[in-house]
Amino acid sequence: MAQQKATNITWHDGAVTAQERRKNLGQKGVTVWMTGLSASGKSTIAVALEQVLLQRGKHAYRLDGDNIRHGLNKNLGFSAEDRAENIRRIGEVAKLFADAGLIAITSFISPYAADREAARKLHADAGLPYIEVYVDCPIAEAEKRDPKGLYKKARAGQLKGFTGIDDPYEAPTNPELHLRTDQLSIEQSVEKLLELLEQKGLLKA
Amino acid sequence: MAQQKATNITWHDGAVTAQERRKNLGQKGVTVWMTGLSASGKSTIAVALEQVLLQRGKHAYRLDGDNIRHGLNKNLGFSAEDRAENIRRIGEVAKLFADAGLIAITSFISPYAADREAARKLHADAGLPYIEVYVDCPIAEAEKRDPKGLYKKARAGQLKGFTGIDDPYEAPTNPELHLRTDQLSIEQSVEKLLELLEQKGLLKA
Numbered sequence: 029m030a031q032q033k034a035t036n037i038t039w040h041d042g043a044v045t046a047q048e049r050r051k052n053l054g055q056k057g058v059t060v061w062m063t064g065l066s067a068s069g070k071s072t073i074a075v076a077l078e079q080v081l082l083q084r085g086k087h088a089y090r091l092d093g094d095n096i097r098h099g100l101n102k103n104l105g106f107s108a109e110d111r112a113e114n115i116r117r118i119g120e121v122a123k124l125f126a127d128a129g130l131i132a133i134t135s136f137i138s139p140y141a142a143d144r145e146a147a148r149k150l151h152a153d154a155g156l157p158y159i160e161v162y163v164d165c166p167i168a169e170a171e172k173r174d175p176k177g178l179y180k181k182a183r184a185g186q187l188k189g190f191t192g193i194d195d196p197y198e199a200p201t202n203p204e205l206h207l208r209t210d211q212l213s214i215e216q217s218v219e220k221l222l223e224l225l226e227q228k229g230l231l232k233a
Numbered sequence: 234m235a236q237q238k239a240t241n242i243t244w245h246d247g248a249v250t251a252q253e254r255r256k257n258l259g260q261k262g263v264t265v266w267m268t269g270l271s272a273s274g275k276s277t278i279a280v281a282l283e284q285v286l287l288q289r290g291k292h293a294y295r296l297d298g299d300n301i302r303h304g305l306n307k308n309l310g311f312s313a314e315d316r317a318e319n320i321r322r323i324g325e326v327a328k329l330f331a332d333a334g335l336i337a338i339t340s341f342i343s344p345y346a347a348d349r350e351a352a353r354k355l356h357a358d359a360g361l362p363y364i365e366v367y368v369d370c371p372i373a374e375a376e377k378r379d380p381k382g383l384y385k386k387a388r389a390g391q392l393k394g395f396t397g398i399d400d401p402y403e404a405p406t407n408p409e410l411h412l413r414t415d416q417l418s419i420e421q422s423v424e425k426l427l428e429l430l431e432q433k434g435l436l437k438a
Contacts, residue, residue, distance in 0.1 A: 037420040037427070038288075039281035043295070052287055076244035082257055083243075087292075089333035090248070099355075100325040103318075113308075120305040121326055128294035128335060150304075215242040222242070 046156075049129040051233045055086050057126035058230045059151055060221070063138045063200060064163030065192050066178055067170040069209040069217070070135035073163060076218045077133060086231060088131035091118060096136075106189060112143055119147030126156045131230070139191045141198040157230060161221065162203040167192045169210045251361075254334035256438045260291050262331035263435045264356055265426065268343045268405060269368030270397050271383055272375040274414040274422070275340035278368060281423045282338060291436060293336035296323060301341075311394060317348055324352030331361045336435070344396045346403040362435060366426065367408040372397045374415045 050056050060077070062070040074090050081088045097104075101117055104110040115138050125132035138144050144160065151158035170192070171179040182190035189195045200206075205224055207217045225231050255261050265282070267275040279295050286293045306322055309315040320343050330337035343349050349365065356363035375397070376384040387395035394400045405411075410429055412422045430436050 037281070037285055037423050039284045039419065039423065041280075043280050044283045044287050044293075048287060049292070049294075052290065053292060075246075075248050076242070078249045079244045080242055082249050082253060085257065087254070087258060087334070088249075089254075089329070091329070095329060095332070099328065100322060117305060117322075121329065123304065124294070124296070124300060124326065125330075125333070127300070128330070129292070130333060130335075214244065218242050218244065 046127055046129065053087055053129040054233050055129065055131065056157060056230045056233065057129040057131070058157040058159060058225070058228075059122040059126045059132045059134065059147075060159045060161060060225075061122070061138070061144065061147060062133070062135045062161045062163050063144060063203075064209075065165060065167060065170045065197055066137060066190075067173045067175060068163045068165035069207075069214070070137075070163045072214055073161075073207070073209075073217050073221070074133045074135040076214050077221050080218055080222060081131060084231070086131060087129070088133055089125055091122060091125075091132060091134045091136075093136065096121075112140070115140070115143040116146060119143075119150050122147070123150050123154060123156060126151065126158075127154065131225070137191050137197070139195065139197045141200070144200070157228065159205065159224065159228075160200055160203040161205045161207060162200040163207050163209055163217075164199070165209045251332055251334065258292055258334040259438050260334065260336065261362060261435045261438065262334040262336070263362040263364060263430070263433075264327040264331045264337045264339065264352075265364045265366060265430075266327070266343070266349065266352060267338070267340045267366045267368050268349060268408075269414075270370060270372060270375045270402055271342060271395075272378045272380060273368045273370040274412075274419070275342075275368045277419055278366075278412070278414075278422050278426070279338045279340040281419050282426050285423055285427060286336060289436070291336060292334070293338055294330055296327060296330075296337060296339045296341075298341065301326075317345070320345075320348040321351060324348075324355050327352070328355050328359060328361060331356065331363075332359065336430070342396050342402070344400065344402045346405070349405070362433065364410065364429065364433075365405055365408040366410045366412060367405040368412050368414055368422075369404070370414045 122132040182193040327337040387398040
């Protein structure tokens, strides 16, 4: 396409590629998918990981209940169908962030293996890296922590379909990383995550 | 929270803020919302804008039919309800990108003023910049271009509810930028967009 003499704008046909975005950001895009029981430590680890990546000049974004359930997915409830659609949309949005070159960190219980596998496949089909992190804490310990009082409510029958109480959690069988949060400190968990991101070459373009 | 001696990881309670992400990226997050008829030039301008931003080391991401209709919104059709939900989800996702600190560029016909106003309000409520760009081309000219043969199909009755033919396009009454693409070159349109982004201080942290 001809360049206009009047401007200093040049462009050519063809979209910017994911590879060009990566180079520009100095990193590769990836989805870090945290899965685990309520109170297992997903969000705490996600928050700490985002901080540590920022300290290193890397670019991340967290998708969690706060910015998804009250926004994109506010028209979804807790039926089986809506739960699957909830995770499907999160997988699609995380994929867009990874394609944009960011480190997308999702922290949702995501209890069903089939839903998680669908998110993994979305990324694989697009050639985008995907890291499943099993944030593993025995339910007795999670229930003892219970920072939001949800287990207590579920035990009292005030919450129905609560994962680990009256709805199943299907533990990952082959996660990229398995964090026993009853045995590891937050710092140790984040260190393992960073090591994995570095090992896979994701923290450079 | 106490620091582990064993690691070089330090973190504190409290999530990374949008302000910190901006500083890290050297820019502010914003949604650039292109609206206009089919073949008005939205996607061409979006592609060119992304290229020019990348040349300047800025970080953008385009949301368009290719990555949305076949992904996040693949379970939506073209009923009035689904069209509204299509634009609602795009608004929510663009908002997440703007919150992440990126320049989100959306290129969808988005013919209804109410849907566009909802997207604008989402951003305003979150304190995120939002720029509506009316990509304006007389329908006679758009129909002459017709790169995908869609107007021809619509005129032949093979496409129902086609914007500008048998479905209305509600032109923006107060867009941040009004581009007459029958009078401006792509380069001139992109230059106007760049000027506006600079004027608003969005290309620095």
